[in-house]
Amino acid sequence: MKWIYQFGVDDFLAMTNLSKGLRARLAEVAEIRPPEVVLDREDPDGTRKWLLRLADGNAIETVFIPEEGRGTLCVSSQVGCTLNCDFCATARQGYNRNLTVDEIIGQLWVANRALGNRPREARVITNVVLMGMGEPLLNFDNVVRAVSLMLDDHAYGLSRRRVTLSTAGVVPALDRLREATGGIALAVSLHAVTDELRDRLVPLNKKYPIAELLEACRRYTADGRSRTTFEYVMLDGVNDRPEDARALVRLLQGVPAKVNLIPFNPFPGAPYRRSPQAAIDRFRDILLRAGITTITRKTRGQEIDAACGQLAGRVRDRTRRSRRLQQGRGAA
Numbered sequence: 001m002k003w004i005y006q007f008g009v010d011d012f013l014a015m016t017n018l019s020k021g022l023r024a025r026l027a028e029v030a031e032i033r034p035p036e037v038v039l040d041r042e043d044p045d046g047t048r049k050w051l052l053r054l055a056d057g058n059a060i061e062t063v064f065i066p067e068e069g070r071g072t073l074c075v076s077s078q079v080g081c082t083l084n085c086d087f088c089a090t091a092r093q094g095y096n097r098n099l100t101v102d103e104i105i106g107q108l109w110v111a112n113r114a115l116g117n118r119p120r121e122a123r124v125i126t127n128v129v130l131m132g133m134g135e136p137l138l139n140f141d142n143v144v145r146a147v148s149l150m151l152d153d154h155a156y157g158l159s160r161r162r163v164t165l166s167t168a169g170v171v172p173a174l175d176r177l178r179e180a181t182g183g184i185a186l187a188v189s190l191h192a193v194t195d196e197l198r199d200r201l202v203p204l205n206k207k208y209p210i211a212e213l214l215e216a217c218r219r220y221t222a223d224g225r226s227r228t229t230f231e232y233v234m235l236d237g238v239n240d241r242p243e244d245a246r247a248l249v250r251l252l253q254g255v256p257a258k259v260n261l262i263p264f265n266p267f268p269g270a271p272y273r274r275s276p277q278a279a280i281d282r283f284r285d286i287l288l289r290a291g292i293t294t295i296t297r298k299t300r301g302q303e304i305d306a307a308c309g310q311l312a313g314r315v316r317d318r319t320r321r322s323r324r325l326q327q328g329r330g331a332a
């Protein structure tokens with residue numbers, strides 16, 4: 001595991017502390033095959049995006065975001081997405097399939113190698129967020145197995161609070177996530193304070209409405225040591241009024257919470273505009289005055305379409321999605 005994940009070696013024969021016989025046997029029965037990098041772009045702000053081609057021809061995107069004192073890798077969990085959130089570019093791509101465990105962990109492998117495979121004390125990727133393409137909780141088993149490699153000391157050895165899963169709110173999977181991972185950090189895409197608006201922005205809300213979602217978050221953080229990060233995309237004239245902020249304060253009463261305001265990132269054909277900075281600041285100040293830790297997420301990687309909600313990749317076959325929806329098995 002160390003050879004593969006920490007040293008980034010992709011050839012069993014190079015694993016020189018294994019016996020020759022074992023190396024030869026491994027090379028016979030297994031292969032180390034990372035996703036193929038088809039595009040590697042860097043934004044002037046240091047954000048880097050890889051377009052990765054999978055064995056079946058689909059492509060996904062992975063983004064590295066360097067910041068003062070840390071480096072965050074944003075990882076995808078599905079090819080496309082079924083959720084159809086109105087303000088997200090990934091939704092426009094349709095859905096093809098879940099990523100396999102190796103395709104999820106392979107994103108770390110590729111990024112880690114591109115960033116120099118530094119030893120742990122000097123690691124460049126200090127945090128992982130499952131916030132790329134797809135809904136990670138709808139690919140539960142593979143995501144959990146990939147997360148266990150992120151946490152495993154023989155692999156990436158990240159602490160639980162440095163691995164964050166972002167979900168649109170698949171309520172039943174939240175309890176299972178805590179059990180299966182020991183409670184990695186949780187982010188929830190809330191985006192609205194009423195079910196009426198949230199039904200429109202995040203259609204999954206029709207299945208798991210706000211009250212149930214917040215109850216699940218409370219259970220997730222019941223140990224009293226952690227807080228849920230609520231993501232809230234700032235859409236001009238839609239959800240950014242002061243009364244929305246005040247309603248959010250009331251909603252989060254009794255829920256261990258932090259809030260991340262995300263200025264909307266536009267994409268071609270998007271039916272929304274970003275809230276003006278003044279509206280974002282006013283919204284933030286209302287939350288702060290109520291004692292809720294709130295930060296406005298910096299927009300990073302915009303010139304290379306790497307910002308939140310802009311990941312598109314390439315989804316090859318969309319027929320499965322329409323079949324799923326026809327059969328009524330679509331998640332939303």
Ligand code: SAH
Nearest residue numbers: 088131135166167168189231264265308309
């Ligand atoms: N399906 C998961 C993981 C995607 S995370 C989830 O919904 O949480 C991507 C984050 O970016 C989510 O909070 C999502 O709501 C947000 N997002 C999507 N499109 C966006 C856009 N155009 N501008 C800003 N944020 C966006």
